[in-house]
Amino acid sequence: MFLIDAHLDISLNAIEWNRDYRLSAHEIRDxxxxxxxxxxxxxxxxxxxxxxxxxxxxxxxxxxxxxxxSNGNLPGAGWNSPHQAWAMTQAQRAWYEAMxxxxxxxxxxxxxxxxxxxxxxxxxSIPNEKKTVGYILSLEGADSLVNLSYLEKAYAYGLRxxxxxxxxxxxxxxxxxxxxxxxxxxxxxxxxxDRLGIILDATHLTDEGFSEALSLYKGPVWxxxxxxxxxxxxxxxxSDDQILQxxxxxxxxxxxxxxxxxxxxxxxxxxxPADFGITIETIIEHYDHICQLTGSSQxxxxxxxxxxxxxxxxxxxxxDTIADLQKLTGLLAARGYAQDDIENIFYKNWLRFLRNxxx
Numbered sequence: 126m127f128l129i130d131a132h133l134d135i136s137l138n139a140i141e142w143n144r145d146y147r148l149s150a151h152e153i154r155d156x157x158x159x160x161x162x163x164x165x166x167x168x169x170x171x172x173x174x175x176x177x178x179x180x181x182x183x184x185x186x187x188x189x190x191x192x193x194x195s196n197g198n199l200p201g202a203g204w205n206s207p208h209q210a211w212a213m214t215q216a217q218r219a220w221y222e223a224m225x226x227x228x229x230x231x232x233x234x235x236x237x238x239x240x241x242x243x244x245x246x247x248x249x250s251i252p253n254e255k256k257t258v259g260y261i262l263s264l265e266g267a268d269s270l271v272n273l274s275y276l277e278k279a280y281a282y283g284l285r286x287x288x289x290x291x292x293x294x295x296x297x298x299x300x301x302x303x304x305x306x307x308x309x310x311x312x313x314x315x316x317x318x319d320r321l322g323i324i325l326d327a328t329h330l331t332d333e334g335f336s337e338a339l340s341l342y343k344g345p346v347w348x349x350x351x352x353x354x355x356x357x358x359x360x361x362x363x364s365d366d367q368i369l370q371x372x373x374x375x376x377x378x379x380x381x382x383x384x385x386x387x388x389x390x391x392x393x394x395x396x397x398p399a400d401f402g403i404t405i406e407t408i409i410e411h412y413d414h415i416c417q418l419t420g421s422s423q424x425x426x427x428x429x430x431x432x433x434x435x436x437x438x439x440x441x442x443x444x445d446t447i448a449d450l451q452k453l454t455g456l457l458a459a460r461g462y463a464q465d466d467i468e469n470i471f472y473k474n475w476l477r478f479l480r481n482x483x484x
Contacts, residue, residue, distance in 0.1 A: 126454055126468065127246050129475040130447075131185040131379040132328075132350035132428035133171060134265070136217035142169075147229060149174045150446040164394060168436025171447045173229050177253040179448030182246035183233065183472075185286060185349060185428070186221065186260040188214040192268035194294050207296065210269035218282065221260060231257040234283045236483040243476060261479075263326065263349070266291030266300070273310075273317050280321045288326035288349070289314055290334060298334045301361045306333040307341075315341045324482055327351075327371065328428075332360065335367055339374070345482035346374050350381040350428035352411045357389045365418055372419040375481065377474045379428020380408045382450075384439045387411070393435075398442050405441045405449065406456045412470065413460075422466040426474045427453075 138144045142163060144153050150172045160166040176184070190213035193203035204210040224230040233239050242259045245251065263286035270276055276284075289311050290300035297311035307315065315338050318325060325346040327335055339346060348371060354362035363371075363378065371378060384398040385391040387407045391398075412425045431440065431447050443449065457467045 126180060126451070126471045127243075128179065128181045128427065128450060129183045129185075129472045130181050130427050130429050130450070131347070131377075131475055132263075132381070132430045132433075133184045133186055134189060134430070134433050135171065135184070135186045135260075136220045137187065137189050137434075138169070138171070138432050139220045140213070140216050144169065146171070146173050146224075147227070148172060163434075165432075165434065165436035165438060168438050169432050170436060170440060170444065171432040173224075173258055174254075175446040175448045176258050177256065179446070179451050180246075180253060181258070181447065181450065182253075182256060183242060183259040183261070183475075185263050187263050187265045188217045188269070188284075189265040189291070190214050190217075190269045191266055191291060192296055194296075204269075207268060207271045211271055211275065214264070214269045218262070221262070225257075228257060231259050232283050233259045233261050234285060236480060239476075239479055239483065243472075261285050263287065263324075265326075266295060266329070267297040267311070267314055268295055270297070270314070273313055276314065276317055276323070277321065280323060284323065286324035286326050286347075286349070287318060288328050288330070289338065290329040290331070292329065298338075299331050300329045304331050304333060304360075306331075306337050312337070312341060318342065319344050322482075327367075327376075329361075332364070332367075339370060345478065346371065346376050347478060348376065348378045348428075350379045350383075350430040350433075352381050352386045352408075353414045355414060356410055357386055359386075361386065368415055368418055368424070372424045375478065377424055377426050377478045378415060379426050379475075380411055382408065382429045382431055382440060382444065383433060383435060384441065387441070393439070397438075398440065403441050404443045405452050406460075407441060408453075409456060409460055412457075416466075422462070422469045423474055423477075426470055426472075 154167045157167040190210035191203045290298035327348045
């Protein structure tokens with residue numbers, strides 16, 4: 126079944142992990158065998174061939190680069206000025222464009238392009254290996270926007286979604302692990318996003334930032350990669366009230382496959398998914414919770430975050446590559462989900478959201 130994944134850090138891995146995503150995930154692992162510079166070396170799950178093999182024809186693909194401020198303990202890479210962070214996001218953008226020139230990917234910016242691309246992927250007469258992988262450009266964390274004029278520059282080259290926060294401190298919003306509202310710059314950012322029609326991604330916002338952003342921003346809002354706080358008690362997850370607020374706005378929540386977000390008690394970089402019985406089916410507990418809370422299957426989908434600075438060591442035990450997301454069809458059916466519900470989760474919810482946002 127055709128599948129839309131609303132969160133993949135593809136260019137981050139291509140540039141900073143030096144991964145050639147034209148190779149399969151297994152070939153990338155072979156290249157990285159013996160490397161120890163990053164914890165997930167030789168454990169990646171994502172590649173362009175595996176996206177095609179898994180019928181994942183459209184992804185929301187990120188740019189991401191943080192500004193360190195005075196905090197040297199941010200997870201992952203951080204840059205010592207917003208200008209350097211901006212430069213890194215532009216290197217990441219250049220990689221997407223190189224993949225487009227190579228016929229591997231195609232950027233989706235508007236409704237016409239969306240409908241044309243989805244029609245291509247729904248055409249079973251064309252083999253997947255002959256199809257380009259579509260990508261919608263998103264910015265995860267706004268630190269790299271030197272000032273608000275850079276948001277308009279980014280919109281011009283195709284940025285269509287933005288999450289103001291990431292982890293820890295941020296120039297525009299505090300993120301995961303902190304509390305507090307948007308910064309003054311963040312309030313201006315959200316209003317400018319509204320003016321330009323850039324989708325607000327509520328992922329990684331604090332509770333205060335979430336409420337403030339949804340109050341200021343009147344346009345389309347989603348949570349690209351989030352699970353349920355009721356099942357995994359942590360500020361990184363969505364509370365029931367936040368889920369209901371998103372549903373009332375027509376929002377969609379992408380279930381995240383990072384193991385620490387799937388079951389309580391898991392420690393990032395330390396725990397073993399097998400010890401917690403974390404499999405692909407585990408995400409259905411989060412889907413079930415959202416369905417029961419909102420009364421339908423129209424607000425849940427996939428935002429896998431696979432290869433989001435982790436690999437198989439922090440993924441469901443029965444997921445070898447991203448193509449294994451297709452196992453959800455049988456797992457959902459076995460749990461009593463109707464065909465329409467499964468199609469909603471795989472692509473129809475994201476597709477409906479985007480059509481409403483861009484019409």
